[in-house]
Amino acid sequence: MLETSGRLLTLLSLLQARRDWPGALLADRLGVSPRTVRRDVDRLRELGYPVNATKGPDGGYRLAAGTDLPPLLFDDEQAVAVAVALRTGAIPGAEEGALRALATIRQVMPARLRSRLDALEVTTVRRRPERSGETVDPETLLTMGSACRAGEVVRFDYAGGTMAAVGEGEHAFHPPRRVEPHHLVTSEGRWYLVAFDLDRADWRLFRVDRMTLRSGTGPRFTPRQVPGGDVAAFVAERISGSWPSPVRGEMVLHARAVDVARWIGADGLCEPLPDVDGAPRCRVVLGSWSWGGLAGRLGGFDAPFEVVGPPELVAATRELAGRYAAAVPHGG
Template sequence: MTSDMTARMLRLLSLLQTRREWSGSDLAERLSVTARTVRRDVDRLRELGYPVDSARGHAGGYRLAAGTDLPPLLLDDDEAVAITVALRTAAGGLSGIEETALRALAKLEQVLPRRLRGQVTALHASLAGITWEDRGPRADPALLATLAVACRDHEVLTFDYAARHGTATARRAEPCHLVASGDLWYLLAHDTDKDDWRLFRLDRITAPTLTGRRVAPRPVPGGDAAAFVAGRLSSAPTRYRAIATVHAPAERIRARTQGLATRLRPVDDTTCLVDASDDHLSHIARILIGLDTAYTLDADPEVIDHLHETALRMLRATNRLPPA
């Protein structure tokens, strides 16, 4: 009897979430119960914290109202697949909501039925977006979801990690935070073998495995994960060095350019430094072009040559220079 009532209340909740308002008679017909039973089930939902409004009268209409807290939502199969694909896309590419989408994705994928996982993977793989520029390496949404669960549950993780020069090593770590910087995602974790904090680029992580061993969360040095990651990134070695002295206030550049939070340092009220150093020459060029203001550049010869060749191609394309 209890299981029947629970199933009926879940069905009632699902119906209330699909239409703005239901009459009592319609709900009773859908649930194969009396109008009195519908009223009792509505009262039980209210006791559980669901804000169900009712209109008096012959029809006895009901609707699920907005409340002070978001109650659990019931999704059918198609809705669950659609939301999961949307969250995977947002986590991998939309600026400003990546981390929020990632938390929601971790919750949803944890309870997603096995029968729907194949649909989600197939649909996400079939989607194609137009990219007008090389945005550099992107994180795999499935990997993001796995690491998000590991961070949330403080579960020890093993994975293979490729260094800058391609050499892969096996790692074992206690994951702490996922941090986005520009086009890249990083895992902040405590490396158990090295007994030290490490930053791992997600595009270099393969074969992540949850060990099932949970540990107490470690406090991040300094107490601020984002600030700690920013400090590590600013001192991390790169293949090519490129430092721009920009003739504009730091706040103006930060507001007009995405992904420079860890690369930007104020000099005075009218000048700032932008560290565009990177392992890829094309990425350096994209950062500098995005500044959209006057600057001077201190960079390696390879960077200067690449920028010079890029500028010549652009000038020839606009007939400002004769063909080579």
């Protein structure tokens, strides 16, 4: 027969393994009398575990959701943090244990947290060894997860974005982003939201740590299919240029920033400049693997441009212009 402490742990494990347990079956599994099972259940209740008695011909017990997570008594933020970490950060080879631990915590979560956690669907994309990520507000994660599942438009202010300002001077402001959220993704310590930007009519990848949510959610939407149909592949492709590039250069494009920004990578910058004679302009900073590669990217915008610097980019652009000129047959 198990000692009392060991028997309590075994009893708790059994209660977590299935919804309802007849009292006689628990007694048989533990090798004790039904009276001892009743006493052990009372001990678990004293420790804070919400074990309810079930009615029926045999009578039994059920581990119910409680207002706290005994015996550690997590607060809401701690409970969410542990659950999210178990879902997204399992050590290779320990996935099964992480899932069982997650199921254990979920079992005794308050209903208000359990429903929100269930709405948090996350895809993990691993490309390089993980690094320490930026601080993300758990409330933002839960709100975005709920909006993804419910199919509701969300609005947020986005730091570091390239949305053109409305107005001029001290009265200028950047309007909030309006998106259809589709999926939350974590990769190398960062959280991203895959969403369809309604103002740009295109898919975007937003860093969650740069978001400041506006109150309330918008209307429902019919989910679209992510380009390619594979969320992980879409994100991996979009963030492939987000790492520091060996070379960086600056140029001025004769085009609207709102049109150019969609082609700027995650490590680039695009901001509007004052018009000249009514013609739009924008400042662009890009990175690449080489000066020649960066010079080659400039022509892809299909707009006149001026190279600002550094001198290496100016030289590489001249050299590339010479190669293109030599490639065209004279008089052909």
